[in-house]
Amino acid sequence: MSGEPSFTLxxxxxxxxxxxxxxxxxRVAGVYIPHLCFNPDFAPHGSxxxxxxxxxxxxxxxxxxxxxxxxxxxxxxxxxxxxxRGILEMMFVEGNHICPACEKSGACQLQAVxxxxxxxxxxxxxxxxxxxxxxxxxxxxxxxxxxxxxELCVRASRDIDGxxxxxxxxxxxxxxxxxxxxxxxxxxxTFSITDKAAQVCPTGAILIKNRGYETPIGRRLYDRQxxxxxxxxxxxxxxxxxxxxx
Amino acid sequence: MAxxxxxxxxxxxxxxxxxxxxxxxxxxxxxxxxSLTWLSPEAIxxxxxxxxxSPDKVQRVAEFYSFLYTAPRGxxxxxxxxxxxxxxxxxxxxxxxxxxxxxxxxGQTRADNRVSIGVTSCTxxxxxxxxxxxxxxxxPRLDKPRLDRIAELINSQTPLSEWPQDFFEVTSNxxxxxILLGRHFADGAALRAVxxxxxxxxxxxLIKSGLRGQGGAGYKLALKWISCHDAPGEVKYVVCNADExxxxxxxxxxxxxxxxxxxxxxxxxxxxxxxxxQGFVYLRGEYRxxxxxxxxxxxxxxxxxxxxxxxxxxxxxxxxxxIHLGAGAYVCGEESALIESLEGKHGVPRIRPPFPTTxxxxxxxxxxxxxxxxxxxxxxxxxxxxxxxSRGTAESKGTKLLSVSGDCERPGIYEYPFGxxxxxxxxxxxxxxxxxxxxxxxxxxxxxxxxxxxxxCFDDLATGGSFMVFAKHRDILDGMRNFAHxxxxxxxxxxxxxxxxxxxxxDLVDKVHTGHGARAxxxxxxxxxxxxxxxxHCGLGQTAPNSVLDSLDQFPEAWERRLRSTSYEPAFDLDxxxxxxxxxxxxxxxxxxxxxxxxxxxxxxKLLADQDAPMSDDERNLLGALP
Numbered sequence: 001m002s003g004e005p006s007f008t009l010x011x012x013x014x015x016x017x018x019x020x021x022x023x024x025x026x027r028v029a030g031v032y033i034p035h036l037c038f039n040p041d042f043a044p045h046g047s048x049x050x051x052x053x054x055x056x057x058x059x060x061x062x063x064x065x066x067x068x069x070x071x072x073x074x075x076x077x078x079x080x081x082x083x084x085r086g087i088l089e090m091m092f093v094e095g096n097h098i099c100p101a102c103e104k105s106g107a108c109q110l111q112a113v114x115x116x117x118x119x120x121x122x123x124x125x126x127x128x129x130x131x132x133x134x135x136x137x138x139x140x141x142x143x144x145x146x147x148x149x150x151e152l153c154v155r156a157s158r159d160i161d162g163x164x165x166x167x168x169x170x171x172x173x174x175x176x177x178x179x180x181x182x183x184x185x186x187x188x189x190t191f192s193i194t195d196k197a198a199q200v201c202p203t204g205a206i207l208i209k210n211r212g213y214e215t216p217i218g219r220r221l222y223d224r225q226x227x228x229x230x231x232x233x234x235x236x237x238x239x240x241x242x243x244x245x246x
Numbered sequence: 247m248a249x250x251x252x253x254x255x256x257x258x259x260x261x262x263x264x265x266x267x268x269x270x271x272x273x274x275x276x277x278x279x280x281s282l283t284w285l286s287p288e289a290i291x292x293x294x295x296x297x298x299x300s301p302d303k304v305q306r307v308a309e310f311y312s313f314l315y316t317a318p319r320g321x322x323x324x325x326x327x328x329x330x331x332x333x334x335x336x337x338x339x340x341x342x343x344x345x346x347x348x349x350x351x352x353g354q355t356r357a358d359n360r361v362s363i364g365v366t367s368c369t370x371x372x373x374x375x376x377x378x379x380x381x382x383x384x385x386p387r388l389d390k391p392r393l394d395r396i397a398e399l400i401n402s403q404t405p406l407s408e409w410p411q412d413f414f415e416v417t418s419n420x421x422x423x424x425i426l427l428g429r430h431f432a433d434g435a436a437l438r439a440v441x442x443x444x445x446x447x448x449x450x451x452l453i454k455s456g457l458r459g460q461g462g463a464g465y466k467l468a469l470k471w472i473s474c475h476d477a478p479g480e481v482k483y484v485v486c487n488a489d490e491x492x493x494x495x496x497x498x499x500x501x502x503x504x505x506x507x508x509x510x511x512x513x514x515x516x517x518x519x520x521x522x523x524q525g526f527v528y529l530r531g532e533y534r535x536x537x538x539x540x541x542x543x544x545x546x547x548x549x550x551x552x553x554x555x556x557x558x559x560x561x562x563x564x565x566x567x568x569i570h571l572g573a574g575a576y577v578c579g580e581e582s583a584l585i586e587s588l589e590g591k592h593g594v595p596r597i598r599p600p601f602p603t604t605x606x607x608x609x610x611x612x613x614x615x616x617x618x619x620x621x622x623x624x625x626x627x628x629x630x631x632x633x634x635x636s637r638g639t640a641e642s643k644g645t646k647l648l649s650v651s652g653d654c655e656r657p658g659i660y661e662y663p664f665g666x667x668x669x670x671x672x673x674x675x676x677x678x679x680x681x682x683x684x685x686x687x688x689x690x691x692x693x694x695x696x697x698x699x700x701x702x703c704f705d706d707l708a709t710g711g712s713f714m715v716f717a718k719h720r721d722i723l724d725g726m727r728n729f730a731h732x733x734x735x736x737x738x739x740x741x742x743x744x745x746x747x748x749x750x751x752x753d754l755v756d757k758v759h760t761g762h763g764a765r766a767x768x769x770x771x772x773x774x775x776x777x778x779x780x781x782x783h784c785g786l787g788q789t790a791p792n793s794v795l796d797s798l799d800q801f802p803e804a805w806e807r808r809l810r811s812t813s814y815e816p817a818f819d820l821d822x823x824x825x826x827x828x829x830x831x832x833x834x835x836x837x838x839x840x841x842x843x844x845x846x847x848x849x850x851x852k853l854l855a856d857q858d859a860p861m862s863d864d865e866r867n868l869l870g871a872l873p
Contacts, residue, residue, distance in 0.1 A: 046597050047741050049781045059780040064597045086777040090746035123770075124750050125817040148742070167302040168739075170309045171575075171592070173749045175739030180302045182287075 007071035009033075009053075016067035023051055023063040026075075032228035033075050034084055034113050036202050037150035038063040039234055042159070048150055049087055050113060052080055059083075081117050088114045089122035094173070096128065096145035097203075103212050104204030106220030107241050109234075110148060112227035127173075134179070136187030139209050140198060146205040147177045152234070153206060157197035165189045165197060177205075199243045200234045215241055254292055256281050261296040268297055269608075271307055271590030275314055276531075276573060280381075283323070283359070284315040303591075310592035311573035312366065312735070313382065313531050320355050320362035322400045327377040329368035329493045330684075330728040331651045331714055337376035340388055341365065347397040361400050367576060367732055368493035369532045372651030372714070373419050373658045381406060382534045386416055414535060418500045419658030422674060424645045425629075425637065426622060427661050433507050434552050436515045436627035441560055445519045449475075452623065454631025456643035461487060461579075461616035462686060462710030463785075464642075467623065470613055473603040475520045477611035484516045484525035484565075485607060485614040487584055491530055491576040492687035493732060494712035497647035498617040500659050502529070502536050505621055506543045510567060512620030514553060515627055516613055517565035525567040526607070528584050531574050540569055576736035580784050581614040583738070594740045595784035616710075618647055638664035642703035646711065650675045652684075653717035662702070669698040677715045682722055682801065687712040688729035689789035692722075692796035722804040723759050726797050730755040733790040744787025747778040751791060757817060758808050764815040768798060768805055 004015045007022070009031055016025035021044060026033050037048035046064040053062045054074040062075070074080065091097075091110065099105045131144040149168060154177070157165040165186070169178050181188040191197065193208050217223070221230055221241035236242020260277045264270035274293060279285055285308045294301040308314045315323075326332070326341045341363070345352055348361050355362035371377035374386040380396075383406065392413065399409055420427055440448045452468040459465045474482060486509060490498040501509055513525045529536065544567055547553040557563040570588055572578055578587045582596035585607050606612020615623075622644065626634050635643040642664035648671060651657045655676025662671070672680055683693040685702075686709035693700070693707070700706050716722060733748040754771050757763045775791030782788045798805060821840040828838050 044597065046783060049741050049743055049783065052781050061783075066599065083777050083781055086773065087742050087781060090742050090750070090777075093750075094742075094746045124774075125753060127749070149739075149745075164300060164302070167306065169302075169306060170739070172734060172737040172739045173745055175745060178302075180300070 005067075005069035007067055007069065007073055009073045010076050014067075014073075020067050021063055022053060022055070022060075022065050022067050022071070022073055025067045026062065032231075033062045034116055034227075035063060036109060036113060036148065037152065039152055039200060039232065041196075041200075041234075042152065042155050045151060045155070048091075048148065050084055050117075052083055052087075054080065084117040085114075085119045088117060088119045089124050091148045092119075092122040093124045093126045094129070095147060096131065102146070102204045103207055104146075106217055106223045107215070107233060108204055108222070109202035109227060109232060110146075112222035112230070112233075115222070116227050131176075134184075134186050135209075136185040137189075137191060137209075138187070139193045140186065140191065141207045141209055142177075142179070142186050143205055143207065144177060146203045148203055148205075149175060149177065150202060152200040152202065153177075153197040156200045157191070157195065160196040163190055163195065163197070165191045165195075194245055199245055201243070202233060253282065253289060257289060257292045257296060261293065266297050267590075268299055269588065269590040271297065271299070271304065272311070272573060272587060273570060273590075275304070275308055276571060279314060283321055284318050286316075286318075290316075306592050307590070310738075311531075311575050313574035318355055318359060320350075320360050321403075322361045323381055324361065324363045324396075325366040325369075325379045326364070327367075327369035327371060327375060327379070328365040328728070329372060329375075329732075330725045331372040331494060332368070332375045332377060333724065333728060334652060334720070335376045337388075340376055340390065340393060343390060344393045344397065347393065348400065360403070366532075366574060367491070367735060370490055370496040370499050370530070371416065372494055372496060372649065374417060375651075379532065382531060383414055384416055384532065384535050385413055416499070416503065416535065418504050420500065420504075421650070421656055421658040422660040422662065424661040424663060425634070426618075426625060426645055426647065427505070427659070429625070429629075431508055431511075431625065431628070433511065433547075433550070434558065436511050436624040437518070437552060437558055437563075439627045440515055440518050441558060441563070445475075448515070448519055448627050451626055451631035455626045455634040456631075456638075457619070457622055457626060457634065458642065458704060459616060460618035460622065460646065460710070462492075462690075462708060464704040464708055467615065467619060470603055470615070471516060471520055473601075474611045474613045477604045479611050481608075481610045482520055482522035483607040483610055483612040484513050484520070484522045485581075485585065485588065485602075485612055486513050486525065486527045486617055486620055487579065487581065487614055488533070488617045489528050489530045489572050489579045489584055490533075490617070491579045491736075492689065492710055492712050493729070494651055494684065494687050494714040495649045495710055496651075497649045497659050497711045499533055499536070501617050501621055501647075502533065502540065506540055507547070508621040508624050509617050510544065510547060510553070512615075512622070512624040513567060514557065514565050515623055516615070516620065518557075518563060520611070520613055522613075523564050523566070525565060526588055527567060527569045528578070528588055529569055529571055530578075531572045534571055537569060537571065544569075575738075576732075577738045577784070577786050580786060583784070584614065585612065592738075594738050595786075618711075639701070639703045639705065641705040646702060646709070648702070648709070648713045649711050650713045650715070652715035653677060653680065653720065654715045664703040665701045667699050667701055668693060668707070671702070671713060672698065672715070675715070677717070679718045680715050681718045681720065682716045684714040684716070684725060684729075684793065685709055685712070687714075688732055688793045689785070690792060692726075692793050692800050694800040697800070722797060722801045723755075723808065726794055727752075727755050727759045729793045733786070737786065737790070741781075741783035741787060743778045743781040744783065744790060747774055747782070747787065748790050750774055751778070751794060753817065755794060757815075758805060761808055762810070762815055762819075763808060764810050764812045766814045768809075771795070771798065 006013045006015045014029045035051040037045045044063040051062040134142040154166040237244045294304040350356040353364045371386045376388045378385045457467040578584045578593040580595045583593040587593040602612045648660045685691045730752040734752045737744045737748045739745045775795045
């Protein structure tokens with residue numbers, strides 16, 4: 001063990017292998033750092049910024065920062081939790097997230113991370129954007145109101161499914177998820193609910209049809225245990241309330 | 247049928263001219279738009295097909311850049327520069343005037359598709375505004391008589407080439423010259439120096455000079471060049487960042503207009519030192535009027551052996567320069583976003599590390615430096631590092647070009663040794679009654695008179711060169727509001743804190759500026775600013791709240807005098823929200839409105855919502871009257 005390089009994360013030593021990021025090393029070591037756009041099956045993206053940690057005193061995204069021997073990394077400190085709460089609040093006011101009416105409530109990673117960092121209600125002013133819902137596909141629904149632009153479905157469809165069904169267009173606050181067909185409808189694509197892209201959404205933006213409310217509220221994935229224990233919804237099998245296809 | 251085959255032919259020809267190379271996509275889309283006035287779905291499909299890209303990738307680029315249009319625009323497309331300095335010079339009045347003359351709304355295209363009018367971020371003509379662009383070409387010094395003429399020219403469909411040339415005349419306004427602008431430079435001198443003394447000797451001069459990146463970030467230049475030189479790989483690139491987008495700065499425009507040889511010489515020198523054969527200038531779209539003359543300069547340099555194969559007759563010294571035009575995206579001033587854009591993509595900053603010196607353009611080792619920095623390197627190669635280091639301060643050697651604009655008698659370019667005080671600059675430019683300065687642009691520092699003895703250098707006030715003066719009669723908050731809107735327009739949208747934070751900040755600033763804010767809103771700005779600074783992916787989001795945060799500290803009274811007396815005001819205007827219901831019911835009588843602000847009911851509601859606020863006797867009586 002003595003030969004393995006390590007850094008400290010909240011005073012605990014975390015070993016790592018060359019080329020790993022702080023996030024990957026922490027995950028392997030079983031230490032939770034809150035995150036949404038990170039998924040170990042994909043190259044890091046660094047867009048949600050929820051995994052912000054302090055590296056030798058400087059704020060950095062854990063998912064994109066390479067681990068270096070002797071680094072002092074802080075994560076579970078109030079200063080960072082407050083920033084994470086702010087970022088979560090931004091996500092909630094940017095879209096239309098009506099948790100009590102959402103089929104994914106309780107099994108939603110966005111909601112679970114919000115609880116984990118102590119966000120109970122957004123303080124920022126809501127934007128109430130006009131967004132649509134696309135139910136054109138026989139097996140799946142896309143509710144654009146709930147998209148947080150993590151681009152996991154974009155990456156999964158392009159890099160793993162080889163279908164390139166999703167894309168993000170425009171810039172700034174106008175940036176939004178689109179379906180790559182002339183009609184812009186999911187039903188016009190080859191998207192399938194067995195695709196990787198159907199299993200990675202950390203919110204309720206991509207829903208499988210005919211499966212609503214199979215598990216009662218109160219007994220759902222994150223109702224039982226918090227996200228730092230349960231982990232990503234994309235990594236938990238469907239039979240246990242997650243999204244991973246078996 | 248005929249129309250679509252013409253479109254196909256036009257696009258085919260343009261793509262062929264660029265050898266169907268995907269890195270030329272942005273250039274191709276610019277040219278397609280020049281021909282067709284906008285990028286229709288059919289045009290985008292065609293371009294994708296011709297290059298062999300998926301249509302969503304082409305769409306991504308077309309939607310990202312603000313000078314590319316995915317909806318029809320007029321054959322004359324006019325964009326008014328909307329920096330605060332243009333506003334000081336009355337651009338909004340002129341904008342409305344021209345809209346009235348031409349019968350078109352702001353941001354709209356006239357029904358006959360002849361003309362469209364909109365606004366854009368600072369066009370870098372702050373010393374000769376109010377300014378606009380027509381089909382991308384700069385129109386400085388606008389006034390009503392000139393707009394009358396422009397409206398006539400548009401209505402008579404006169405081609406731009408037949409417009410009076412003085413409409414397009416951009417002046418340099420060099421007010422103070424030091425070692426960079428003031429001394430003669432013989433073309434080729436730096437290249438002869440590197441051939442005579444060798445790359446290592448030139449690197450040592452650059453180390454000795456202490457030169458730091460003049461774009462504002464201040465990275466030690468020699469370290470960057472050495473890192474790229476040492477990076478493994480046969481193919482390397484030199485990139486000149488001429489995407490001068492920081493509002494209020496225009497010194498790179500003057501360098502490209504008057505000293506292009508010096509800049510190209512610095513780039514060629516860099517190519518020799520790091521072992522690159524290809525250089526790129528990334529020229530901001532607003533400066534497209536310079537393109538022809540820059541291309542001519544490059545051609546002349548090729549003809550006299552300063553560019554191309556075997557430079558100065560030295561076998562193996564091959565280097566050439568290509569110019570890419572940007573298309574209205576401030577974020578592309580960030581070096582990795584600039585590289586993405588050079589590769590023909592939308593300009594989202596990359597994850598760093600790795601840095602461009604090892605993984606830059608096409609993932610090859612790349613030096614990216616600012617225009618001014620390259621110009622300085624050419625001088626150092628000929629005059630020596632010690633000569634350069636004899637000016638400036640301990641940590642900031644040499645000189646800095648400042649772009650001075652706003653309320654002063656002599657706006658223009660001022661070259662000073664680093665360490666000059668704000669006060670000295672104000673005296674020299676004739677700013678007699680400055681109540682404050684916006685230094686280094688909206689992303690920089692807001693300076694109040696008690697800071698006028700601070701020094702312009704990396705260890706005190708670091709700047710890329712923007713210096714905007716606000717006279718006493720101005721409302722500082724007009725500037726802050728303009729800057730907040732600027733960042734909303736320019737956020738690339740990739741990361742949450744910047745994408746959402748810039749809009750939240752704009753809404754808070756608007757709320758206070760229009761007299762609807764309370765103290766809690768100022769606290770909220772600080773909280774929001776902290777999140778954006780700490781958590782944003784790139785420098786844009788990290789610096790976007792600077793002007794608001796600085797001004798809260800430096801000009802608290804400017805904010806406070808706008809506040810309502812309560813500590814909390816809702817963002818939501820209940821009475822305004824009822825306007826649709828009033829319209830539908832055809833009512834507008836007092837009974838269809840909520841009670842006004844001073845009514846007992848409204849005051850009571852506020853008292854209950856705001857328990858910390860001190861209460862007057864009158865208010866106590868009001869509460870006491872409760873059942």
